[in-house]
Amino acid sequence: MIDPVPSKKSFSTNILDWYDLHARSLPWRSPPGVRPDPYHVWLSEIMLQQTTVATVGPYFEKFLKAWPTVHHMASAPLDDILTAWAGLGYYARARNLHKCAVVVSRDFGGVFPDDLPSLLSLPGIGPYTAAAIAAIAFDRSSTVVDGNIERIISRLYRINTPLPAAKKEITKKAAALTPEKRAGDYAQALMDIGAVICTPRRPNCGTCPAAHACAAFAKGDMEKYPVKAPKKVKPTRRALVFWLQLPDGRVLLRRRAETGLLGGMMEFPSTDWVEEAVEIEAALDSFFADERREFFGEITAGDLVRHTFTHFHLELQPVVVHVDEPGRPDLADGLWVRPADFGNYALPTLMTKVVRAVTDR
DNA sequence: AACGCGGGGTC
DNA sequence: GACCCAGCGTT
Incomplete structure (x- = not known):
């Protein structure tokens, strides 16, 4: 009964x-x-x-x-x-x-x-x-x-x-x-x-x-059951993410802001994450406006990285830039790290995906 | 009350 | 793709 x-x-x-x-x-x-x-x-x-x-x-x-x-x-x-x-x-x-x-x-x-x-x-x-x-x-x-x-x-x-x-x-x-x-x-x-x-x-x-x-x-x-309120659709944001590498193999990491998305975690520098399409040449010129690009070597692309957060999708286009010492960008909070040492840093899954996309496993 | 906040498993 | 998961803090 x-x-x-x-x-x-x-x-x-x-x-x-x-x-x-x-x-x-x-x-x-x-x-x-x-x-x-x-x-x-x-x-x-x-x-x-x-x-x-x-x-x-x-x-x-x-x-x-x-x-x-x-x-x-x-x-x-x-x-x-x-x-x-x-x-x-x-x-x-x-x-x-x-x-x-x-x-x-x-x-x-x-x-x-x-x-x-x-x-x-x-x-x-x-x-x-x-x-x-x-x-x-x-x-x-x-x-x-x-x-x-x-x-x-x-x-x-x-x-x-x-x-x-x-x-x-x-x-x-x-x-x-x-x-x-x-x-x-x-x-x-x-x-x-x-x-x-x-x-x-x-x-x-x-x-x-x-x-x-x-x-x-x-x-x-x-x-x-349970009955749930309808959910909102997730927009897609896009950006370039930079893998800047010195001749000795070290790659540039930096710490994100202490609060907000991935707060306090490490990241590879990227352009702003926006819903508009990203024009690669313009984004490069803008991001490296103050750098001495004559010391940049060949610039190549990695596989596109797709990742979904709670409220938006993200597509990151990795850009690999080999930099000679005089052209080394001077980013605030920047840290040059050997890829073999990435395990000692707070890299969120999104950034480990970037590592995979650039080093091709 | 609505929103921001990761990532993986599942269908 | 969308949904779900031993939710919390902020606005």
């Missing part, structure tokens, strides 16, 4: 029983019923923001090895954190990770707080992460709502309000189901169910411990 308004106790008991049998083993996770290290929980939760479990795994291990405690991380230079974070994306997370480590180490004696308001006051910790840390690391009864749980709740109740407007209603429904005990295991159980059973497409309702309580399953329209 369908129970469209499940009681808190029967629902959460069902979920926890399922978790005891089917919990996934993950690097940051302790066995059901055992409290994990709050530092591990915090680190994994930050990395898992908008990032898949499979992607996070190796980064989590690498960070824990490099910085075993929050004190270690707090005393590291931000640049080391960014270098280790390179490739994981959303680099504000890495900057806030370091900020948060400093605050916890300095102001909290290295002990993570266990209450929602204190957690929410920390850099990089929002409503989801605060609730997750409180529940998972400290066994507090807090309501955790991530993308998985939004999907589960919106199907359980067939919520027709589109996200993100439905967020408040979903959180209220989720709170009414959250158990007093083992809220951390309960949250992780729902996230496992969201990842493995209650998937966006073709959910596996036959193995779902909540199917008996699910309105969408009863109706057979699971894939309609």
Whole structure:
């Protein structure tokens, strides 16, 4: 029989029983019923923001090895954190990770707080992460709502309000189901169910411990939920990116601005990223207007680099320029680095694509 | 409430 | 191609 308004106790008991049998083993996770290290929980939760479990795994291990405690991380230079974070994306997370480590180490004696308001006051910790840390690391009864749980709740109740407007209603429904005990295991159980059973497409309702309580399953329209607001189309921006190489083989890198897109990361210099077509000769003349181009050698092109960010597509045309010493451009924040040493720098994936396009693998 | 913010996996 | 992912901070 369908129970469209499940009681808190029967629902959460069902979920926890399922978790005891089917919990996934993950690097940051302790066995059901055992409290994990709050530092591990915090680190994994930050990395898992908008990032898949499979992607996070190796980064989590690498960070824990490099910085075993929050004190270690707090005393590291931000640049080391960014270098280790390179490739994981959303680099504000890495900057806030370091900020948060400093605050916890300095102001909290290295002990993570266990209450929602204190957690929410920390850099990089929002409503989801605060609730997750409180529940998972400290066994507090807090309501955790991530993308998985939004999907589960919106199907359980067939919520027709589109996200993100439905967020408040979903959180209220989720709170009414959250158990007093083992809220951390309960949250992780729902996230496992969201990842493995209650998937966006073709959910596996036959193995779902909540199917008996699910309105969408009863109706057979699971894939309609969650309802989402329409998305905007991404424009395409274009630019030239310069691979400037000295006779000794070193290539010019520079650091991007501390905030904004790829903030604090390293890059190869490029013209402005614009939606208009790029005229190569004019762009060269403009970018190198102050340089002594008589010391430039042959200029060649690399393969076009395509990359997609959250809100636009990018096409970078690599331009390889061999420069003799007297013609060396004098860029602010410029740094000449041997390609063999690129691994020691915070190069985002876009820039590693440029390396590939120029060095031809 | 809307927007800026990466990158990879999947269909 | 578009969608999704253990979201947060700013405006």
